Amino acid sequence: MLKYNLIVAVCEDFGIGLKGDLPWHLKSELKYFSRTTKLKGNPAKRNVVIMGRKTYFGIPPNKRPLPERVNIVLSTTLSAEDLPKDVLLCRNLDIAMQTLESEKWIETIENVWIVGGSRVYEEALASPRCHRLYLTKIKEHFNCDTFFPSIPESFCEIPIDDKTPQGIQEEKGIKYEYKILEKH
Numbered sequence: 515m516l517k518y519n520l521i522v523a524v525c526e527d528f529g530i531g532l533k534g535d536l537p538w539h540l541k542s543e544l545k546y547f548s549r550t551t552k553l554k555g556n557p558a559k560r561n562v563v564i565m566g567r568k569t570y571f572g573i574p575p576n577k578r579p580l581p582e583r584v585n586i587v588l589s590t591t592l593s594a595e596d597l598p599k600d601v602l603l604c605r606n607l608d609i610a611m612q613t614l615e616s617e618k619w620i621e622t623i624e625n626v627w628i629v630g631g632s633r634v635y636e637e638a639l640a641s642p643r644c645h646r647l648y649l650t651k652i653k654e655h656f657n658c659d660t661f662f663p664s665i666p667e668s669f670c671e672i673p674i675d676d677k678t679p680q681g682i683q684e685e686k687g688i689k690y691e692y693k694i695l696e697k698h
C-alpha cells in the first residue's frame with residue numbers, strides 16, 4: 515500500500531489559512547516546505563503533492579503547479595481544462611492514490627505528500643496510508659478562517675531528521691518550530 519506524509523504549518527490555535535491564502539509570510543518556512551516535499555533518493559523518480567482545489571488556486575499563479583513535483587488537485591467541480599495539462603485532477607483522495615498505485619505510475623513515484631487543506635488533511639490523518647505529519651508550529655496567534663483538524667492520539671512526536679532545522683526558528687520576529695509526528 516502506497517503511503518503518504520502530511521505537511522502543514524499551524525499557528526497557536528491550529529489556524530492554517532485566511533481568505534484563500536496563508537495568514538503569514540515566512541520565507542524560510544516556505545523554503546522548508548519546498549525542500550522537504552522535493553527531497554528524494556532516486557533522481558529517476560518523482561514526488562507527488564496532493565491538494566484541494568482552494569489550496570491549489572491559493573498558490574500564486576506564477577508558482578503553480580509546484581515545480582519538480584507531480585501536482586494532483588482534488589475537486590468534484592473542476593474539469594481537466596481548468597488546470598494545466600501536467601496537473602492531475604482526481605475526484606477524491608482514494609482515486610488519487612489508486613491512480614498512483616496503477617501500473618502507469620507506481621514505479622515512477624517516490625514520496626507522496628498531502629499538502630492541504632482542512633478536509634484533505636482530516637481524511638489523510640485517519641487513513642492507514644498516513645505515515646508522518648511534518649508540523650511547523652508557529653508560536654503566535656493569527657486571524658484564520660481555515661483550521662487543521664485535531665491530531666489523533668495515535669500520532670507521537672519523533673526526533674526530527676537531519677534535514678530539518680532544530681530548535682526555535684525566528685523570522686520577522688515570529689517564532690516557530692519544526693516537529694515530526696509518526697502514526698503508530
Ligand SMILES: NC(=O)c1ccc[n+]([C@@H]2O[C@H](COP(=O)([O-])OP(=O)(O)OC[C@H]3O[C@@H](n4cnc5c(N)ncnc54)[C@H](OP(=O)(O)O)[C@@H]3O)[C@@H](O)[C@H]2O)c1
Pocket residue numbers: 521522523524529530531532533534535536565566567568569570572588589590591592604605606607629630631632633634637660
Ligand atoms: N498553513 C498551511 O500549511 C496550509 C496548507 C494548505 C492550505 N492552507 C490554506 O488553507 C486554505 C485552503 O484550504 P481549504 O480547507 O479551505 O480548502 P482545500 O481543501 O484546499 O479545497 C477545498 C476544495 O477542494 C476539494 N476537495 C477537498 N477535499 C476533497 C476530497 N477529499 N475529495 C474531493 N475533493 C476535495 C473540493 O473542491 P470542489 O468544491 O471543487 O469539489 C473542496 O471544495 C487556504 O487559505 C490555504 O492558503 C494552508
